[in-house]
Amino acid sequence: MGHGHSHHPDPEQTGDRRLLAAIVVNVLLTGAQVVGGVISGSLSLVADALHNLNDAASLGIALIARRIARRPADKVRTFGYRKAEVIGALINTTTLIIVGLYLVYEAVARFLQPEPIDGWIVVIVASFALVVDLATALMTFSMAKENINIKAAFVHNVADALGSLVVICVGIVVLAFQWYVADLIATLLLAGYILFQGYRLMAESVRILMDSVPADLDRDGIAARMAAVPGVHDVHHVHIWQIDEHHRALEAHIVAQAGPEDAEAIKRALKELLRQEFAIAHTTLEFESRGVCDNESGPCA
Secondary structure (H helix, E strand, O other), X not given: OOOOOOOOOOHHHHHHXXXXXXXXXXXXXXXXXXXXXXXXXXXXXXXXXXXXHHHHHHHHHHHHHHHHHOOOOOOOOOOOOOOHHHHHHHHHHHHHHHHHHHHHHHHHHHHHOOOOOOHHHHHHHHHHHHHHHHHHHHHHHHHHOOOHHHHHHHHHHHHHHHHHHHHHHHHHHHHHHOOOHHHHHHHHHHHHXXXXXXXXXXXXXXXXXXXXXXXXXXXXXXXXXXXXXXXXXXXXXXEEEEOOOOOEEEEEEEEEOOOHHHHHHHHHHHHHHHHHHHOOOEEEEEEEOOOOOOOOOOOOO
């Protein structure tokens, strides 16, 4: 006799398990690549290993930040712990840039003192890395559609797969032509990519942590749009920022043309405008009377 109970898996827990599996796979891959790179003498293979290690660390930090971000708001952090993921992203990008600079240093040092490379080991280990990178990307593919941090990790894994392809090509070139400088060129290309991604992601993280206006919004344009709402005489003291990558907030002072009895209707219209046109759901609007408004941003009477 059936009980009619259905147990649906928690998507958050499922996502955590996928991230954990991706971390384990990347750590094992890193170990294999480091051993292969040391034995073969391939700097580009070690470079790809360090990139994979950074990805594993990034996934680990993303997993921890993901769990912290779920905590509800409290008396100390009234907006909750949503920025934990942004802080995690900043940590990840800092280490990413350090790794990129280290690889440039190693490439220059290796250029001054070149060493022989075993092309077959490079090809075999890099081929294994390619398979693992693609498998890891598949683990995070569905989650990447809804979370920008996981999407960044997914893009990194896809880029790692491309990096592994580059390393395979290096091994083939070394086997065919004994052109060892190809290893150094590949290392510099990987380092350049790492530094570019690190800078781009760091700029985005800092932008959110500094409470900057979201990149796709125009503060003056939004203020003008609000001022065009019927019943609004002036809009000033406008502040727009991101609580995290998915939640935006706005506060502003509003001067109504009519008396305070119309304030609620105007407030509802403004909140709906901000939600529908600019995806700003958290708004704080302070109404002032004409002639006595806060003139911090200029006269409003």
